[in-house]
Amino acid sequence: MSEKRVLSGMRPTGPLHLGHLHGVLKNWLKLQEDYRCFYFVADWHALTTEYENPKKIPSFSRELLLEWLTVGLDPEKSVLFIQSAIKEHAELNLLFAMITPVSWLERNPTYKDMIRELKQKDLATYGFLGYPVLQAADILIYKAHKVPVGVDQLPHLELTREIARRFNYLYRTEVFPLPEPLLSEVPKVPGIDGRKMSKSFGNAIFLTDDEETVRRKILSMVTDTERPRKSDPGDPENRCVAFNLIRLYFSPEEQAEVIEACKAAQLGCRDCKQKLAEKVVESLRPLWQKREELESRPGLFEEIVAAGNEKARRFARQTLAEAKEALFGAGWY
Ligand code: TRP
Numbered sequence: 001m002s003e004k005r006v007l008s009g010m011r012p013t014g015p016l017h018l019g020h021l022h023g024v025l026k027n028w029l030k031l032q033e034d035y036r037c038f039y040f041v042a043d044w045h046a047l048t049t050e051y052e053n054p055k056k057i058p059s060f061s062r063e064l065l066l067e068w069l070t071v072g073l074d075p076e077k078s079v080l081f082i083q084s085a086i087k088e089h090a091e092l093n094l095l096f097a098m099i100t101p102v103s104w105l106e107r108n109p110t111y112k113d114m115i116r117e118l119k120q121k122d123l124a125t126y127g128f129l130g131y132p133v134l135q136a137a138d139i140l141i142y143k144a145h146k147v148p149v150g151v152d153q154l155p156h157l158e159l160t161r162e163i164a165r166r167f168n169y170l171y172r173t174e175v176f177p178l179p180e181p182l183l184s185e186v187p188k189v190p191g192i193d194g195r196k197m198s199k200s201f202g203n204a205i206f207l208t209d210d211e212e213t214v215r216r217k218i219l220s221m222v223t224d225t226e227r228p229r230k231s232d233p234g235d236p237e238n239r240c241v242a243f244n245l246i247r248l249y250f251s252p253e254e255q256a257e258v259i260e261a262c263k264a265a266q267l268g269c270r271d272c273k274q275k276l277a278e279k280v281v282e283s284l285r286p287l288w289q290k291r292e293e294l295e296s297r298p299g300l301f302e303e304i305v306a307a308g309n310e311k312a313r314r315f316a317r318q319t320l321a322e323a324k325e326a327l328f329g330a331g332w333y
């Protein structure tokens with residue numbers, strides 16, 4: 001186990017699907033074996049865009065953390081917590097706000113993109129402009145060395161480094177390490193219509209779908225459209241959406257068999273997708289079981305969250321005290 005710390009967060013905006021599982025969570029699971037990991041639900045960040053409708057955030061937060069546990073994030077190995085339970089993030093955010101030039105925030109490409117994309121929402125708020133400052137506080141309060149994120153988050157991470165550098169420079173301190181992004185290769189997970197899997201496209205297979213739903217969705221997946229009959233030879237690697245999911249669930253040998261049989265017009269799409277559905281269902285079954293287990297023991301989930309919050313809080317308090325000492329030098333933190 002490395003002494004290095006990893007931190008990442010997700011905004012609670014809805015149920016997780018196979019895209020999150022293969023794109024993000026599998027990586028988090030791997031990291032928890034080698035690093036001291038902090039994973040948190042970024043509910044204050046959700047508030048920056050959902051402030052008109054905040055009542056749904058707590059149930060999404062609870063659901064998100066529950067789903068993390070079902071995929072195997074282990075509260076004994078990783079610190080799992082809820083951002084808004086750790087007030088220290090807000091205090092560090094305030095200190096960082098004092099030293100962050102507004103121009104750094106205004107030129108942030110993610111900021112400009114989001115304002116453009118979410119036109120129906122009024123995002124011209126102080127809180128939304130300050131989104132990356134709060135994110136810097138999230139990361140730096142745990143003195144994280146590595147931050148697994150998607151490429152869309154790289155500008156935020158660069159800002160985090162700039163804020164850390166500025167703080168360290170202004171107050172002649174080394175309280176904050178400069179965190180680095182951890183970019184893992186992310187497999188393409190197709191939705192059932194062939195576009196990228198996404199809740200807003202209505203093409204997602206959710207981790208909480210039941211068995212029947214998973215099977216139905218997979219059987220409705222687009223296959224090689226130039227192959228209306230089984231007797232037509234197919235081209236799975238280039239023309240079949242279902243095959244992109246097969247890549248994630250079949251062993252290399254099994255994939256080779258599918259390719260051969262499909263090209264030889266010996267495998268029907270319905271049979272093929274049935275096998276795929278079987279594999280996906282079997283891979284999700286442990287998650288469903290874990291969820292039942294957690295839900296059958298009243299109070300267990302709450303205990304896990306409270307313990308995670310407490311671990312996070314202890315670390316955050318310590319860093320905040322060091323930061324304030326570096327800043328004010330009052331000697332009373
Ligand atoms: N901005 C991130 C996202 O939208 C969520 C997030 C908030 C985050 N704070 C973070 C991610 C700190 C990594 C580290 O996905």
Ligand code: SF4
Pocket residue numbers: 223224227234235236240241242243258262267268269270272273
């Ligand atoms: Fe795709 Fe399988 Fe049909 Fe071939 S047999 S086109 S791989 S679903």
